[in-house]
Amino acid sequence: MENGVAYINKDLCDKSHRLYNSRNAEAAHLIDVEGNELHSWEYRQGGDWHYVEMLDNGHLLAICKDCMLIELDWDSELVWKFETNAHHDFARKEDGNTYIVSGRPNSRCEALAPDRPLYLDNILEVTPAGEVVWQWYPEEHIEEMERFVELVDSLRFWDDWPHLNTCEVLPDSPTARKDSRFAPGNLLVCGRHIDTIAVVARQTGEVMWAWGSGELQGPHMPTMLPNGNILIYDNGSNWASDTRGKTHILELDPITEEIVWTYKERGGYTFFSSSRGSSERLPNGNIYIAESNSGRLFEVTRDGELVWEFLNPDRDDKGYRVPIYRSTHCLRETVSRLLSGAAAGGGGSA
Numbered sequence: 262m263e264n265g266v267a268y269i270n271k272d273l274c275d276k277s278h279r280l281y282n283s284r285n286a287e288a289a290h291l292i293d294v295e296g297n298e299l300h301s302w303e304y305r306q307g308g309d310w311h312y313v314e315m316l317d318n319g320h321l322l323a324i325c326k327d328c329m330l331i332e333l334d335w336d337s338e339l340v341w342k343f344e345t346n347a348h349h350d351f352a353r354k355e356d357g358n359t360y361i362v363s364g365r366p367n368s369r370c371e372a373l374a375p376d377r378p379l380y381l382d383n384i385l386e387v388t389p390a391g392e393v394v395w396q397w398y399p400e401e402h403i404e405e406m407e408r409f410v411e412l413v414d415s416l417r418f419w420d421d422w423p424h425l426n427t428c429e430v431l432p433d434s435p436t437a438r439k440d441s442r443f444a445p446g447n448l449l450v451c452g453r454h455i456d457t458i459a460v461v462a463r464q465t466g467e468v469m470w471a472w473g474s475g476e477l478q479g480p481h482m483p484t485m486l487p488n489g490n491i492l493i494y495d496n497g498s499n500w501a502s503d504t505r506g507k508t509h510i511l512e513l514d515p516i517t518e519e520i521v522w523t524y525k526e527r528g529g530y531t532f533f534s535s536s537r538g539s540s541e542r543l544p545n546g547n548i549y550i551a552e553s554n555s556g557r558l559f560e561v562t563r564d565g566e567l568v569w570e571f572l573n574p575d576r577d578d579k580g581y582r583v584p585i586y587r588s589t590h591c592l593r594e595t596v597s598r599l600l601s602g603a604a605a606g607g608g609g610s611a
Contacts, residue, residue, distance in 0.1 A: 264296030270568040274560055275543035277590040281551075281558065282313045282323075283575040283583040289313040289321055291591060294569060299596060302337045311348060312587055319599040322351060322359075330361050335603060343387050349426040350482075352448075354386075358394065360428045360448065361385045364421075370400045374416055382425040384448070384461075397461060399423055399452065402468045406459060409471035415454035415501040423452030426481050431460070436489030440516055442469035449491070451483050453536075456502055458483040458493065460515075472518055477511075478502055482539045482587065491515050492542060494550075498535035508533045510540045510548060524548060527565055539587035549590055556582035 274294055282289040287310050288303040302313075308325040315321055319335035324347045332341035346364040353359050361384070368381040386395035399406075400422070406412060416422060429449040437443045447469065448461040456478060459471035473480060479499035483491050491513045497505035512522035526532040537553035547568065549560050556573030575583040 264292075264298075265571045265574045266294075266296035266569075267572050268567065268570040269294060270566075273547075273562060273566070273568040275545040275547050275549070275569075275590070277543055277592055278596050279549070279558065279571070279588055280313065280315055280591055281573075281585050281588040282310050283556075283573060284311075284586060285309050285577070285583060286575070287325075289323065291315070291596065292571075296571065299600065300335075302333050304331065304333055304337050304339060306331070312350060314351070314353075314589060315591055316353060317595055319602075322353060324348065324351065327364065330359065335599060341389065343391055345385060350428050352428050352430050354430060357389050359387050360430070361387060362425045362428050370422075372403055373400060373422060374420075377420065379416075380421040382421075382423060382452075384425070384428050384450070395463075397448075397466050399425065399450075402461075402466070405468035406455075406457065406471045409459075409468075410457050410474035412457065413455045413474055413499070413501045415499070418500045419454055422454060423457070424454040425450055426453050427451035427458075427483055429484055431485055434485055434487070434489040436485070436515060439489075443485075443489070443515065449483055449485060451480055453479050453481065453496075454499070454501065456480065456499055458491070470515065472513070472515070476520075478505055479536065481537065482541075484541055486512070486542055489515075490521060492540055492548070494538045494540045496534055496536060496538060498533075506533060507531060508538065508552070510550060522563070524550075524561060524565055527567070537584065537586045539589070541589060543590055544592070549588070551585055551588045553586055554584050556584050558585065558588050 280291050287305050291300040302321045308328045311324040311326040313323045321333045327346045329342050329344040330347045334340050350362045365381045367378040384397040431447045433445045446463050451458045457473045460469045477495050479496040481494040483493045493511045495509045497507045510524040534552050534554045539551040543549050547560050558571040560569035573582050
């Protein structure tokens with residue numbers, strides 16, 4: 262297990278490559294399902310990388326937490342950066358603009374806490390030239406969210422509200438064709454401290470739909486599937502609500518608000534990450550999961566069978582496995598093209 266792969270069922274696991282980065286590091290690793298490193302990026306700027314994502318041209322977007330978002334080319338050369346209190350997530354649009362989850366420390370909101378400053382989140386849309394062309398402030402939309410959910414009183418425990426960890430641009434989908442609230446281009450967001458996921462209209466900033474309070478506990482990374490349902494990483498831990506102590510992966514029909522599929526622990530193993538984490542559907546239909554706090558990545562079938570498991574080889578100074586906030590898959594065809602271009606002397610250019 263020197264390369265981190267603890268288990269593999271080659272017949273059932275998806276053959277897509279996997280991208281991950283260890284917390285408290287400034288590097289990202291692209292591996293195949295057998296754990297072989299295919300490529301890596303590294304750029305030292307003095308701040309931990311929170312989350313990374315590879316673009317189709319081989320560039321890497323990386324959050325330097327509470328500092329900036331950077332873009333590196335295939336050879337780890339800096340090609341773009343935007344300085345802000347970036348954290349948790351971003352989304353690169355087709356027009357080249359980028360949404361960034363950011364924070365505003367020492368902010369005031371009379372509706373939430375008239376007696377003390379808070380750390381409030383916002384979402385920025387930034388052009389390649391660094392111009393901010395759109396912003397969304399969640400505290401301005403409290404009443405809209407309360408049309409759909411009863412917001413958790415998280416300020417009893419945290420001064421951080423609502424602790425956004427997701428901004429996903431909604432794609433065209435069967436759900437969008439049935440319900441305009443889920444139109445392509447709207448944003449899917451997640452507030453961990455209020456146990457709520459929501460859809461924000463890009464044109465108006467209005468909250469069009471929200472769900473989760475009373476069902477979710479400290480969720481992360483809602484993502485819309487090709488069938489129009491939403492996959493949700495439900496951590497099962499939020500001090501402001503009744504902590505379950507077990508993590509579940511849910512598939513939700515957002516129109517009927519019915520949970521149509523759930524993955525839970527199996528075989529006596531308690532699957533749990535009290536914070537952080539990710540889940541996504543792979544091309545073969547399996548679900549790829551980051552049990553973040555334990556530094557464990559794994560893949561299960563729709564029947565819940567474990568078919569791949571990876572344990573982060575990176576250790577901290579006490580010998581513990583380093584957490585992995587999120588991990589995403591990369592198509593083999595894309596990586597093969599990039600590796601071929603690099604071998605031919607063209608770097609990772611598309």
